[in-house]
Amino acid sequence: MAVPVLEVKGVAKTFDRVVQALRGVSIAVNENEIVGVVGENGAGKSTLMKILVGVYPPDAGEWYYKGTRTSFPKNPNEAAKKGVAIVYQEKGVIPALKVYQYLFLGHEDKYMKFPRLATTEMRRRAREITDEFHITCDVDQFMYELPLSTQKMIEIARAILGLRLEHGNDHAASVVILDEPTAPLTIEERQGLFSYILDMKKTTSFILVSHMMHEVLEFTDRVYVLRDGSLVAHYDLSRESVTEEDLFKAIVGKTSFEHAARDEGPAVPGEEVVLETRSLTKRGSYYDVSLELHKGECIGIFGPAGSGKSEIVKTIAGLMSFDSGTLMVKGEVARAGEEPHVRLTRGVGYFSGEIERQLFFNWPVKENISIVNIDKVLRRRGRIINFNAERQMAERITARLKIRTRDVNANCRSLSGGNKQKVSAGRWFERNPDILLLEDPTIGIDVGARKDIYEALKEMKSRGMSMLLVSDDPKEYSILCDRVVLIKNGRLQREVDSREFTEAMST
Numbered sequence: 001m002a003v004p005v006l007e008v009k010g011v012a013k014t015f016d017r018v019v020q021a022l023r024g025v026s027i028a029v030n031e032n033e034i035v036g037v038v039g040e041n042g043a044g045k046s047t048l049m050k051i052l053v054g055v056y057p058p059d060a061g062e063w064y065y066k067g068t069r070t071s072f073p074k075n076p077n078e079a080a081k082k083g084v085a086i087v088y089q090e091k092g093v094i095p096a097l098k099v100y101q102y103l104f105l106g107h108e109d110k111y112m113k114f115p116r117l118a119t120t121e122m123r124r125r126a127r128e129i130t131d132e133f134h135i136t137c138d139v140d141q142f143m144y145e146l147p148l149s150t151q152k153m154i155e156i157a158r159a160i161l162g163l164r165l166e167h168g169n170d171h172a173a174s175v176v177i178l179d180e181p182t183a184p185l186t187i188e189e190r191q192g193l194f195s196y197i198l199d200m201k202k203t204t205s206f207i208l209v210s211h212m213m214h215e216v217l218e219f220t221d222r223v224y225v226l227r228d229g230s231l232v233a234h235y236d237l238s239r240e241s242v243t244e245e246d247l248f249k250a251i252v253g254k255t256s257f258e259h260a261a262r263d264e265g266p267a268v269p270g271e272e273v274v275l276e277t278r279s280l281t282k283r284g285s286y287y288d289v290s291l292e293l294h295k296g297e298c299i300g301i302f303g304p305a306g307s308g309k310s311e312i313v314k315t316i317a318g319l320m321s322f323d324s325g326t327l328m329v330k331g332e333v334a335r336a337g338e339e340p341h342v343r344l345t346r347g348v349g350y351f352s353g354e355i356e357r358q359l360f361f362n363w364p365v366k367e368n369i370s371i372v373n374i375d376k377v378l379r380r381r382g383r384i385i386n387f388n389a390e391r392q393m394a395e396r397i398t399a400r401l402k403i404r405t406r407d408v409n410a411n412c413r414s415l416s417g418g419n420k421q422k423v424s425a426g427r428w429f430e431r432n433p434d435i436l437l438l439e440d441p442t443i444g445i446d447v448g449a450r451k452d453i454y455e456a457l458k459e460m461k462s463r464g465m466s467m468l469l470v471s472d473d474p475k476e477y478s479i480l481c482d483r484v485v486l487i488k489n490g491r492l493q494r495e496v497d498s499r500e501f502t503e504a505m506s507t
Contacts, residue, residue: 003066004029004064005031005173009026010025011048011060012025022048023228024060030221032202034219035222036220036222037207037223038213039226040252040447041445042404044230045226052084053079053086054073054076054077054079080162081167083173084163084174086177086179087179088179089180093151093154095144097143099139103129104122107162107165123140130157133157133160135157135196136150137150147189149185149192152193153196163176175204175207176204178197178209178210179209182194182210183443185472188305194219211444216247221236252451273294275293275435276327277290278328280312280324282315282320285308287490287491288325289492291492293435295434296465296466298482299467299483300470301469302471302477304488310439313437313438314439315327316468317340317437318341318342318343332346347434348433349433350437351438351439351441352438353421355424358424359420359424360412362411362412363412364408364410365398366394368412368424369393369397369408370385370393371427372427373430376430397423397430401422401425403423404416405419425456429460434465435466435468436460436468439469439470457480483496
């Protein structure tokens with residue numbers, strides 16, 4: 001067998017002498033392959049990746065590069081010299097830089113011709129890189145002018161270029177770690193990014209850290225599963241038949257929510273119409289949208305990026321206005337210019353997976369929950385908060401949604417992405433609006449956190465809450481929706497029930 005480009009054995013790491021983040025984990029990456037690393041938040045994925053790029057030192061373990069044992073890197077620069085780089089989930093681009101400037105950021109010394117940079121040579125080399133990796137852009141464009149998927153491609157190209165510059169060799173074996181690379185992207189952008197990564201696989205190996213099980217199964221060669229700091233499974237996808245359900249069971253240790261709910265079928269909606277649109281139009285976004293949402297049902301609006309689905313939900317939430325048509329909430333006409341807080345008083349809530357816009361990260365958990373439930377924690381006389389009631393409400397929600405936090409006084413910033421998302425969902429669980437608008441409610445979070453949120457949403461629906469969903473994850477429609485309306489170019493096309501939608505997506 002070929003010698004792996006990178007191999008680590010028996011990696012262990014403990015924080016504060018108490019928290020054992022990794023327990024003797026071993027993984028290997030061969031030339032020209034994509035290796036998946038999956039697990040819940042807290043499983044040890046991020047700790048392992050940070051050890052590989054020199055952010056953390058391990059307590060124990062061995063490092064091998066092309067079969068030769070050497071020391072672990074002490075910092076990211078040393079990791080680059082050893083052939084390893086990382087592209088983090090958070091967007092790492094600098095918008096005000098041009099493409100060629102961003103590609104060589106941190107390596108300008110290689111193109112310094114005193115007293116100035118050799119920008120002509122940098123541009124020429126940048127064009128060679130973008131041509132090699134089939135990135136469609138002008139090297140003199142600013143990063144902010146490019147689509148998110150192109151920005152991510154350039155981030156990856158920059159990581160590979162950095163490794164080449166450190167080695168002084170364009171053909172040196174290298175490994176690039178991709179941390180949730182598709183989290184902010186649409187379905188179409190994800191497919192484009194992976195086509196690009198598969199092409200780059202000819203010269204570079206990758207470690208893919210992702211919560212999207214279908215992406216892992218479709219695009220990786222082998223998969224390592226971490227749980228509670230230990231390696232619990234390893235699959236060679238070229239030799240084994242592995243399903244998403246198999247991966248879920250390995251990650252969480254139990255059956256997935258999707259599997260358990262597969263045979264439920266669509267619910268029978270109540271007669272009461274809680275939300276109605278008649279020929280609703282926002283020029284440039286959507287046209288003549290007419291639909292009825294009944295009490296206790298969930299309708300999905302499914303379509304490609306730019307189809308108008310997101311704008312429809314934002315309009316109903318009060319985040320956007322509309323040009324013509326009628327919007328009825330519980331039998332009453334809602335004006336075009338109404339603010340979100342007015343829609344909230346009408347019984348319309350809005351839950352988005354963009355937690356940075358949903359939560360106050362510098363506030364504690366309890367205040368993020370009470371902010372949309374303020375009437376429940378005010379004392380009977382005066383407008384003073386009953387802090388005991390606020391704490392009890394937050395403790396009830398953290399227990400119900402299994403939110404992992406030191407206590408309800410902990411700042412939201414300290415929580416993992418999945419637990420932040422649960423806080424956002426939990427406050428609507430407590431508020432219990434008549435209508436909850438869902439926009440990518442589980443984007444970028446692990447399968448365990450997703451399961452907890454789905455269970456909470458299903459319970460809310462069983463209590464009579466109505467929901468409208470837009471998402472870039474087709475599986476969410478299958479799990480949550482009773483009906484799905486297809487949209488294209490801003491116009492509703494046709495309606496299917498959840499079973500028909502699921503069958504269409506699986507073919």
